[in-house]
Amino acid sequence: MNDISRLILVSFLFILTVSACSIPGAGSPTNSGGGEASTSVLRSGVDTDAGRRDTLTIYAAASLTEAFSDLGMKFEATNPGVKVEFSFAGSQVLRTQLEQGAKADIFASADHVNMDWLVSEDLIEVDSYQDFVTNHLVAILPPENPGGVQGLGDLARPGLMVVLADKSVPAGNYARQVLANLSDDTALGADYAAEVLRNVVSYETDVRQVVTKVELGEADAGIVYASDAVAAIGLITLDIPDKYNVTAQYPIAILASSHNPELARAFIEYVTSPEGIAIMSRWGFSPEQKP
Amino acid sequence: MNPSPRIFHRKKINDTPGWEFILPSLILVSLIGVPVLALIWRSVNLEFFNNALSNSAINALSLSILTSTVSVILSLLTGTPLAYIQAHWKFRGKALLDLLVDLPVVLPPSVAGIALLMAFGRQGLIGTWFDSIGISLPFTTLAVVMAQVFVSAPFLVRSARIGFTAIDPQLEEAAKVEGASNWHIFQHIMLPLASRALLTGIILTWTRALGEFGATLLFAGNLEGKTQTMPLAIYVGFEQGLGIALVLSVVLLAVSLGLLAVLRRLEVQGQH
Numbered sequence: 177m178n179d180i181s182r183l184i185l186v187s188f189l190f191i192l193t194v195s196a197c198s199i200p201g202a203g204s205p206t207n208s209g210g211g212e213a214s215t216s217v218l219r220s221g222v223d224t225d226a227g228r229r230d231t232l233t234i235y236a237a238a239s240l241t242e243a244f245s246d247l248g249m250k251f252e253a254t255n256p257g258v259k260v261e262f263s264f265a266g267s268q269v270l271r272t273q274l275e276q277g278a279k280a281d282i283f284a285s286a287d288h289v290n291m292d293w294l295v296s297e298d299l300i301e302v303d304s305y306q307d308f309v310t311n312h313l314v315a316i317l318p319p320e321n322p323g324g325v326q327g328l329g330d331l332a333r334p335g336l337m338v339v340l341a342d343k344s345v346p347a348g349n350y351a352r353q354v355l356a357n358l359s360d361d362t363a364l365g366a367d368y369a370a371e372v373l374r375n376v377v378s379y380e381t382d383v384r385q386v387v388t389k390v391e392l393g394e395a396d397a398g399i400v401y402a403s404d405a406v407a408a409i410g411l412i413t414l415d416i417p418d419k420y421n422v423t424a425q426y427p428i429a430i431l432a433s434s435h436n437p438e439l440a441r442a443f444i445e446y447v448t449s450p451e452g453i454a455i456m457s458r459w460g461f462s463p464e465q466k467p
Numbered sequence: 468m469n470p471s472p473r474i475f476h477r478k479k480i481n482d483t484p485g486w487e488f489i490l491p492s493l494i495l496v497s498l499i500g501v502p503v504l505a506l507i508w509r510s511v512n513l514e515f516f517n518n519a520l521s522n523s524a525i526n527a528l529s530l531s532i533l534t535s536t537v538s539v540i541l542s543l544l545t546g547t548p549l550a551y552i553q554a555h556w557k558f559r560g561k562a563l564l565d566l567l568v569d570l571p572v573v574l575p576p577s578v579a580g581i582a583l584l585m586a587f588g589r590q591g592l593i594g595t596w597f598d599s600i601g602i603s604l605p606f607t608t609l610a611v612v613m614a615q616v617f618v619s620a621p622f623l624v625r626s627a628r629i630g631f632t633a634i635d636p637q638l639e640e641a642a643k644v645e646g647a648s649n650w651h652i653f654q655h656i657m658l659p660l661a662s663r664a665l666l667t668g669i670i671l672t673w674t675r676a677l678g679e680f681g682a683t684l685l686f687a688g689n690l691e692g693k694t695q696t697m698p699l700a701i702y703v704g705f706e707q708g709l710g711i712a713l714v715l716s717v718v719l720l721a722v723s724l725g726l727l728a729v730l731r732r733l734e735v736q737g738q739h
Contacts, residue, residue, distance in 0.1 A: 322589065337606065342689065342703055377606035378688025381703060389688070393590040394605045 231259045232439050233279065235270040237286035237426070238382045239311065239347065242407045243459035244284070250455070251446050258439065266345050266382040274299060274431065281434040282443060284426060286311070286383075286401075287346035291427045301437065304430040308448050309461040311401045311424040313347075313354050315414040316390050323396025328414055329364055331397055332371035339378050339386050339395040347383035350422045351399040357420040387411075406460030425464065506720065510713035518710040519718075526692045527700035527715060534611045534696060535676040541612070542620035542672050547665065550627035551653060571621045579617055580685025587613065587686075610687035611694050618682055619675035623668035630664020631657060663733055670730050674723055 236244045241264045248260035263270065263280070271290040274283060275297065283300070285291045294300050317325050323336050331338060341348030355369040365371075377395065380386045386398040387408050401424065405413045428447065430440045446452050453463045518524060553565060571579060587594045587604045597604060604610050634657060642652050658665075680698040687694040689703060697715050704712035 337603070339688070344703060376690065378690050378694065379703075380689060381684065385684075392584060392588055394584065394588050 230257060230436060230439055231261060232281050232436060232443055233261050233263070234282040234284065234443070235263050235265075235274060235278070235280045236282075236284040237267045237270070237346070238264050238384045239286055239401045239403055240264065240284055240426070241384070243403065243456050243461060246459065247447060247452060247455055250451075251443055254446075255442070260443070268344055268346070269382070279433060279435075280431055281436055281440040282428065283431055284308075284428040285346075286424060286426055287349070288425065288427055289346070291429060294429075294431075299432050301430040301432055301434070304441065304444065305427060306429070306444075306448070307425045307464045308428045308444075309426045309453070309456050309464055311403050311426065311461055312418075312421045313350055313399055313416055313424075314402050314405050315416065316387065316398050316400055316405050316408070317396065317412040317414065318390055318393040319410045319412065320393060321396075321412055322393055325397055325414070328358065328416065329368075331375065332364070332368055334371075334375070336375045337377045337394075337396045338372060338375040339380060339389045339398040340376055341383045341386050341400075342379040342381055345380075345382055346424065347386070347399075347401060348379060350424055353422050354399065354416055354420060357422070358416070361420065401460070403460035406458075426461075503720065506713065506716055509709075510717045514710055515714060518714040521711055523691060523695075523700060523704065524711050524714055527695055527697045528718065530608070530611075530692065530695065531677055531697040534608065534615055535673055537612050538615035538619060538676040539623075539669055539673050541616050542623045543665075543669065546620050546623040546668070547627050547658075550624045551631055551657065553624070554628050554631035568621055568624050571618050572625070574618075576618060576679065576681030577685060580614065580682035583610075583614060583617060583682060583686040605686060606688045606690065606694060608687075608693055611683055611696060614682035614686050615676040615679045618679055619672040622671040622675055623665075626664050626668030626671060627661060630661035630668075633664070634660050663736070667730060667733055670726050670733075674726050677719065677722060 234244065234248070241262075244262060244264075248262060252258055252260055263273075263278075265273075267285040267287060267290040270278075270283065271285070271293055274280065274294060283291065283294065291300070291305070295302060295305065315325075315328060315331065317323070323330070323333075325331065325336070330336065340351045343349055343352065352369075352373075355372050358364050359366050359368040361368070378389065380389065383400050383404060386395075386400050387404050389395045390398040390400075390411065391408055402413075405411055428444055430437055430444070434440050447456070457463065549568065553561070553568075584591060584605065586592050587597070587610075589595070589598045589603055589605065594604060604613070638656055638660075639652055642656055647655075678698060679696070680702065683694065683696060684699060684702075689695050689699050691700075695703070697719055701712045701715050701719075704710075704715070
């Protein structure tokens with residue numbers, strides 16, 4: 177047994193695996209925020225004159241992945257020489273990273289809790305803090321509907337496999353609220369929330385993992401943002417009546433440590449402009465109701 | 468793990484290493500050492516035992532112990548015969564088999580998780596068939612064990628293979644002359660002689676199974692008491708209260724250190 181040749185073979189295989197993973201889209205078929213973030217890092221790596229460019233770093237909730245990537249490209253197109261980089265993950269993960277000193281210019285959160293946390297730690301430019309879009313929840317089913325779900329009531333049927341986001345994730349928190357609200361519906365019954373929670377087979381660590389598990393048909397149903405249902409093609413969507421739904425307000429703000437607050441302000445203005453709102457609406461978000 | 472039988476025994480050296488050696492070493496040692504110390508420093512407070520005795524912590528701890536133990540037993544029962552075949556017989560496709568078995572060692576765990584889903588998921592290659600007879604593997608404790616065996620069993624196989632290869636073939640030939648069967652030789656000669664290598668393999672497999680995170684998250688999901696092992700509880704708990712995450716981290720640290728110490732002891736004994 178030749179150990180050296182084995183070592184060479186194994187290392188070769190390792191390099192092969194690593195390089196296969198770094199090809200965008202080839203490594204993972206999942207829709208997670210992490211994958212998106214690494215593509216944007218890859219794009220910046222190709223950039224030859226990065227030193228001469230203004231770079232805007234944006235930390236955004238996983239649910240904003242497609243909408244913000246879209247906005248970012250258009251913002252780059254209208255502002256030559258500007259490079260927008262994203263890090264998409266669960267809002268609570270981003271908040272923890274920012275607390276631990278991660279450098280960024282803008283934070284867009286899926287809830288107020290995580291943003292307010294940063295405000296209390298003086299990490300946010302308070303003047304720039306504003307709500308910019310809203311989102312609401314829907315139930316999603318795999319295209320083949322393996323659980324034979326016909327309506328929201330079926331989510332409580334014993335044996336159905338339901339996936340939710342963890343309660344530490346904003347979407348998971350909202351999902352619990354919606355389930356509690358739905359229990360007020362006499363047609364569903366007061367035990368509705370408890371029955372659905374009993375069917376939960378996994379609490380995923382971000383909302384995109386919920387979408388992936390349903391897309392793969394591993395779960396019979398999941399509860400996610402309306403925008404997630406738009407981003408994932410082919411899923412069956414069950415609407416939740418407004419009366420029982422929650423309105424998730426998305427705040428955006430400039431970070432106190434921003435190296436380029438002017439550019440950051442310009443991006444937020446773009447996001448809240450009619451054009452920006454139109455793009456956000458296309459991805460399933462609703463405009464923030466201005467009082 | 469170390470196949471090299473030659474060890475140079477040095478005499479006690481009287482001079483000391485110069486700064487050109489010490490400084491770079493110090494950087495690396497503090498990079499590893501400071502976080503470990505910080506972890507212990509932050510977790511040792513009055514709430515330590517409160518957190519340690521919380522339901523989430525105990526659930527994660529017992530699930531991790533259960534699944535990793537089952538994984539090690541399964542790896543041992545299936546990996547030892549496989550390693551014996553690899554060490555003993557020559558056949559077509561052997562090189563390919565060796566590669567396949569070594570693959571999970573270098574594979575990123577997230578790839579392992581997706582691969583498991585593609586195979587055993589409800590719409591996976593084999594999973595559809597399981598599903599049709601009413602068995603659904605993802606999101607079960609069994610899925611946790613499968614993920615752990617996938618990523619950790621190769622450590623046992625590699626270790627055992629090296630152990631079996633190192634045994635003098637003349638012993639086997641002598642036994643064959645005496646009329647011993649293959650099974651007898653395996654049971655009474657090979658197993659005892661390879662026991663140290665097997666033990667090394669068991670420890671490596673155990674630590675790897677205990678630490679499994681990526682494949683479990685993708686293939687088995689995250690549900691307290693059912694699929695939420697210690698590394699998952701640490702990840703999820705990290706965002707809520709740091710307390711439980713810290714306590715579980717310290718527990719994992721202690722267990723890993725303990726297993727590592729046993730491993731070092733085995734290696735030292737093996738050299739004499």
